[in-house]
Amino acid sequence: MAPVPHAKISIPPLPPEFVVRTALRAALDAGVTTDVTLVCAPAGYGKTLLLADWSRSSTAADTAWVSLYRDDNDPRRLWASIVAALAACPSVPPTSRLHDRWIWRADAQPEFLAELVDAVEAVPRPIRLILDDVHELVDPEAQHGVQILTQNHPAGMQLVLSSRLDPPLSLPRLRLAGRLRELRAAQLRLSLAETGSLLEKSGLRLMPAQVALLHQRTGGWAAGLRLAAFGVANSADRDGFLTQFSGDERSVADYLVGEVLSDLPEDVQEFLRVISISDPVPTGLAAELSGREDAGSVLNGLDHRTSLLSPIGQRRDAYIVHELLRTHLLADLRRQGLKRAAELHGVAARWWASRPEPVHALDHAAQSHDSKLLTDLLHRFAVPLILAGDHQPLRRALARAGAQAVATDPWLALTSAVAHLEAGELPAARGDLRRARQSWPADGPADLAVLRMVAEQLTTCVGEPVASSTSPALGVFDELPVEPELEALVRLSRGTARLERDDRAGARAEFEAALLLSRSHGFDYLTMQCLALLGAVAGTTGDMQTMRTMSIEAAAAAVEHGWECSAWSGTATAMLAYAALLRTETAEAERLATEGLAVGGATSPSQLRFALQAVRGAAAFDRGDRAGGLAELQQARSEFGDLPASPEQVAALAMLEFHAALLLGHSAAARTVLGWLASRTGENGELLMMRAWADATSSRGEHARSLLRPVLEGAVTALLPQSLVEAWLLETSLAVTAGERPAARRALQSALAIAEPLDALRPFTHAGPGIRELLVHQHGSFGASDAFAERALAAGAGNRTRQALLSERELTVLGLLPSLLSLDEIAVDLTVSVNTVKSHVRSIYTKLGVSSRRLAVLSAHEHGLLSGGVRPDALSEVVTGRIIQH
Incomplete structure (x- = not known):
């Protein structure tokens, strides 16, 4: 067998910017329990570096590493490299047969592999054999040898295969038998945090938003990130480079062509170019764009072959092309002629419109340079998109249609008006409405009239009244349209x-x-x-x-x-x-x-800002910033001025400001609010309420009650239900001052009955001490409103720090003071002496700053010390018994 270069069987070094993938290390460690581990992903996903890092960090086995190249399709070179890598493992003893001279003969392959298996099994320590770039093996004989090794490899050896493509090794059978561990592109993609680490180790300190942009553009593809890092480092305008970074960037394009596309047949490359105009790409659209009936099979094959396409949806009938690859293909397509790209966009627009998918249809129509197609689709899809809230696609399509088209087509003008209104661009919406009226057809369709009516009513809502003579009447639509x-x-x-x-x-x-x-x-x-x-x-x-x-x-x-x-x-x-x-x-x-x-x-809209600012001012007033709260209420009204608003909104916010001004003693400011409300709404219950409040503050109680009477009797209608709560509470306070306790109790009962369904507790927080005292003394006599009355007492209790000053026993005694029990009876129930109870009572009076039992109960309610109930539940039966005895 030929000698093997040392570099071919050495674990590759790690670059300085390498990012440790702890989770993937653990996944590879878990693969020890299986016979075969497959790491499969396109070029540039970091397969080799991951395995090199794992080999160095995992010491559970020796690593025999073989880097495969195209010339390893010669079985003699392939097996020479494998044997040399195994023999170089530290745990292989000098006497091992792996150090012998091995001779490969094609007619004796089974015997050769059997001897190799025996030699490895004799090694005293486990070995992992890593074959890197298995996709380089295309010769059937070389592939067959590796397949035999996967099926009959030694018990002490883990086989790890790294490949850009699925090797022809009966993977389904290995999966079924539980003998296969797989790591694919989805797991190899860098996370956002790992992306940041890679860029930082590459010498780049980017803002989080810039890191996120690169992560999104590259999809966590390590090679793309390294190329981007190189480009950013060498660019004078980092932000400009990041904004324009795509698959058409020179270094990325060269990598994609050299490492990904060059391995694909020309017809498949052309297929990818034509489908690149759409994201996502349904199989049906791919067939329409490419003219290939087998488009689904081609997409499925590319998914398995490159992993740069990903199926989406449960049916896996649509695909997403990796963004860098898609932008490279799209740029390549445009270089072949803008007309062809525009025609393909037109095909895509019609295909999406037939589904119907209006957002995709309009986006493609906008890029088709076919103004008639774009206008037709806007007419068809404007209303559904408005109802669905897809205003941005509408705005993009309108911008592409152009100002001239919008000015002369009432459909487009009204669509543009609604889009501008939803974006808060009132002047632009007004201009669109004016153009729609000017170009209005003599006998327009009903749906166009509906769109106009909606646009004009929305404009009215945000402060632009429309003359009724120019707007379609509601009577036109007595017969409801069929379309939903x-x-x-x-x-x-x-x-x-x-x-x-x-x-x-x-x-x-x-x-x-x-x-x-x-x-x-x-x-x-x-x-x-x-x-x-x-x-x-x-x-x-x-x-x-x-x-x-x-x-x-x-x-x-x-x-x-x-x-x-x-x-x-x-x-x-x-x-x-x-x-x-x-x-x-x-x-x-x-x-x-x-x-x-x-x-x-x-x-x-101005009305909305006015309402929000007024509520915020009132809330600030309630939490103690009274001057600041009133100032914000006044500013809100001043900025709002005479703009249109509903009488109810004007009354609600005027009442907030008027009452705040009175409570601070600013009578001139209160009169200003009163005049503003009168000019906006005419005579109503709230105006009489304000005048009565002002009179009550000036000690003109009888006149105040005469002003209230029409409101309380229903002769003058209040705009807001909660205003009646305020009216009855003011009547209660005036009746208490006049010494008319029965009338005061009836008025308070009416206030509680109206306030409870409204959950209107706030009026009680600004009520005078006479009302709070009445709530205490009348506790238990409000019938169905008792629980709400207790909440009304607790509402706005304010400073609760006094609770910390009372001991636990003092709080217990305080809880019994509202009852009919005497101090002697309280002592009996608490099993203490009456002197002890008296001591607790005196301490309670001192800490609450009061001089009587009645004032102590009132103060306790005001400070939230009795908000949970007048009597502890555990003593309720005892109290009831005492009452019966009396």
């Missing part, structure tokens, strides 16, 4: 129009019907819109539970689809923030309002 997407849009428009006319029941019915359609047909964006609108309707009718439920669902849908910046998501967030404010969840209200302002930014 058009029916859903008509329902949405009807609901919006009815909401503007204050027909809330009708609006709710239309929104519910639109929601049902949107959920049935996957109109995800419309689903979010309907949920937000249903939440708004519920809030204006006092159904706070439904408002919260709908708003939470709308916000969740926005997060799921990445629509947090949408005005509809912002609307849901604003309603949730306001509901949290009413429930006295101040921190949550402030958090939601701040997040809503941060996400929406300057592109949010």
